Amino acid sequence: MSTSVDLSTTLGDAWFPTPIFTASGCASNGKELAQFFPLKDIGAVVTKSVMTKPRHGRATPRMAETPSGMLNSIGLQGPGIDAFLANDLPWLISQGSRVIVSIAGETSDEYGVLARKLRAASGISAIEVNISCPNVENRGLVFAADSDASCRVIDSVRKVIGGEIPIIAKLTPDVTDIAKIAQGVVDSGADALALINTVLGMVINLDTMKPHLGGKTGGLSGPAIRPIAVRTIYQVHNALPSIPILGMGGVASGRDALELILAGASGVSVGTASFGNPTAIMSIQKELALLLQARGFTSLQQAIGYAHRG
């Protein structure tokens, strides 16, 4: 960094030199971006949500561009936790990257199984628990839509992880009362919150006149949803000021990252912006440092949640 601003941040007990991370599912497991910048130069790589078994994911088409955004319907394609731990994690660690592993399950028990495997691994900075997945035990409703289901997932992870690694619960904005869900997962033992996952959307293909995506609905991401992310982070930081938030949703520049930080984010994940620009994360990190400096901040910590003060 060419500025003297201290960018370091923490999520629970985990320390990061900068607050700018990849977003789960938007950096694969790191290898593909390593050509564009050294992974150790960013705050952390948040890996693609991994499940116990390998998954093919959903049918194509899996994406549709929308005004200032996109829909995706990947369906958690991935290698499964064992292959991940054998191949991807060691590679990331060999790069000097800090790693946050995102996990996803179809039952609350599956999350527990994943957590147990991660506890045995070393070199992980934090676990991000993606609870915006269809809960096969409850009509396929996503866990995060229901406070009880969300809590059960975090419970089963907390039972396994005794405090060695911070647990970050990732919530969906598609709920009536996000602060209530947040309070619930914190009570169940989440050390931090990741906000927001994609917003449920749909595009109809005007040629076929049917839903365009193979999965019919998809998750809306990108700058279009940034105002929703800022609002959600603000609401949750207001309700739970002592719980660190990993913010995300439409961040494409340093000014966007700062907006989320002022709203209450301790760290910022960059997702969709990397699709349009593989070096976006690096520029965002540089711009953020300059913006903080221009506003007289000497450390990132001073700016977190600033919009709530006075």
Place this chain on the structure above:
Amino acid sequence: MSTSVDLSTTLGDAWFPTPIFTASGCASNGKELAQFFPLKDIGAVVTKSVMTKPRHGRATPRMAETPSGMLNSIGLQGPGIDAFLANDLPWLISQGSRVIVSIAGETSDEYGVLARKLRAASGISAIEVNISCPNVENRGLVFAADSDASCRVIDSVRKVIGGEIPIIAKLTPDVTDIAKIAQGVVDSGADALALINTVLGMVINLDTMKPHLGGKTGGLSGPAIRPIAVRTIYQVHNALPSIPILGMGGVASGRDALELILAGASGVSVGTASFGNPTAIMSIQKELALLLQARGFTSLQQAIGYAHRG
């Protein structure tokens, strides 16, 4: 229309020559747009939500542009129902415009009072009940966030309106389960549904480092939210296929209107697009007719909900 497509549509018992309407709060009460096109040439004017008393609304700034969208925080500024009925409604009727009157209240009783005044007026095609307003009886939570509160509002309108004028309940997308809220208001007597109101959002001003809007949060509208509107309309039409939907959210062209119609909308309100282009409604109407024709439809009715078929 230069095409032979029959564009006429109905919402409950109300008939409209075309499905393209203004959106409440995005055309004031009609006078301002009349310079740009004859109001009788569009489906209907949906008037700005009116309350019992005149209202100043919220503090400025009341708007922020966001990527492919905008936030607004008007706070229901308006003349109050009596002045509306004395001045605005007669003027609209004198123009040959079909009129849908949008009402808003702070208590469910206030909605009943408004409905009683409207029953006594003539020339109204339908009542749109905006239940996305803060409910002063319940911590300022918006009615539409809670199924019971929503039902109470529709109840109190239904008690007064015996079927003379269709009741359209306007819902917010900011809920966990929109189909449930929809089912509730239909059970309480709504003849049709308006989907979607704005999505709650926030912008932080990077100069003041505080929320930019006078009302802190605001409603996100414009093309950014179109995928959310399409998804919501699709979900609700799927759950309640016989209930007509007045769709809205980010429609700026004929193709956008068609997308909402294929998802299940019988009519389409155009809001934010009129801000960027005062004649947007007219072009959308023309483009829609051509698009329907190009797809072999001879009437709008054939296209409504087409994405659900086969």
Place this chain on the structure above:
Amino acid sequence: MSTINKSAAQFLAPIIANKRIGSYHQIILGVGDLVKNCRPGNFIAISVGGDSSRMILRRAFAISRTSDSAQYGGTIELIVAPHGAGSRWLASQSEGTELDVVTPLGTAFGIPTEPVNALLIGGGYGSAPLFGLAEVLKNRGCRTDMLLGASVGEKIYAPMEGKRSVNSLQIFTEDGSMGEKGRVTSRLEAIISERAIDIIYSCGPMPMLRAITEIAQANDVIHQCAVEEAMACGVGICMTCVLPVKDETGIISMKRSCIDGPVIDGSSVCWDLVGKNPAEF
């Protein structure tokens, strides 16, 4: 039909010229016969960013001067300060580009029927509409003095031709880099009495308009100012651009600055309530 926006039309206007002047861009647009309806104080709302822009709202610009020539037909001049994405896009457009515009919009400066002593005060690009106004006042036989202020010299917009329409021009900059060091209001009280000013016309940042209003009221001078509130639509349909305004009976209401303004009687604006919560009025 209603009388609101009554002379406004939406059309494509070609850029006839685009020239950098100091910090600003002077843009001349071809508007044809419609130029006859454009009065000093009116504004134009322009779509920015092209066909696939993420900017969905128009940007408003004061009409600086109008002209009607054999070569170009009716034209209007705008003074654009490149600031954010929209104005920078506009400033970068080249001659020949057609802009989607809606104009003329809003209220105009009231023109006295008798020759009076007028003082025109502009802040930054706020001087733009004052030059068009000065021409009209001069033709009516008014004496017109002008005060222009800005933070720095490059933000003073005062074209050669414009200077010819005024009897005197004084420049103030906060850093003293051009004209006198100070603000346009520094010696306003003295100027009003020395020159027997009957009416003040102003355009510029809101705090400047407020300060002028206070001095004008204290000295019993009429003050017409052109305000600048964030506008989503520019045509009166969104209610975002409101200002608290008091009528003759003392009742305050939130008036739309796009159709009840931008030119408004300074003394009717409740400056201390701007940006406050109206519920507390």
Place this chain on the structure above:
Amino acid sequence: MSTINKSAAQFLAPIIANKRIGSYHQIILGVGDLVKNCRPGNFIAISVGGDSSRMILRRAFAISRTSDSAQYGGTIELIVAPHGAGSRWLASQSEGTELDVVTPLGTAFGIPTEPVNALLIGGGYGSAPLFGLAEVLKNRGCRTDMLLGASVGEKIYAPMEGKRSVNSLQIFTEDGSMGEKGRVTSRLEAIISERAIDIIYSCGPMPMLRAITEIAQANDVIHQCAVEEAMACGVGICMTCVLPVKDETGIISMKRSCIDGPVIDGSSVCWDLVGKNPAEF
């Protein structure tokens, strides 16, 4: 470091030329020394719509041909079909405009080490990368025949210079407006045996690639095709561009067409599963 995207870089590439050819635009970009890493089959991902665009994703274009001249340094040629907002924007950019690009991306056509008989089949703008490939094959002493198909004659892209790199060129259009009436696959079986074709290279719409694969497999000919799946990132990080591909052991997995493709062995693609729900494999 990983080997994925290993020769890719992100940089600003100036448009050296932009010329309409039939339904297409031929765009030449300056890429400097990087041209040495560009192989036939590779693609380029370009930001579209300018600074305030609502289009947030890059558009992918096959690299048609490369050249290295004293005047312009390394250049690559693209053939752009103006289709939606992104490609139309690109087609309307003028010489001198700098484009934000990432290139070279993806796999390249495998080049035989021995001189063989190659058949190149292109559909629509799918012929673009085949001309660059033809030059390479010709230099390797291969016999290269080419079949091009499109719905109508204007959608056939076959530049003069390109024709010189092939031994024969046959054109098919569905409406018969150019060349033979019919599809590129109409007489493919006969052509393969008459000309003792060893390898087929193809690029075009997915149904064409599938049809060629079937004929190639039935006739025991190797078939390398460049697929075109909707890509959000182009660099392997989003998993949107996947295709069901079978490995030697018969296991099907969803491969990313941006890094495991676009050039892929036609016989490894499970064409009947494309767009199907993988859970049902």
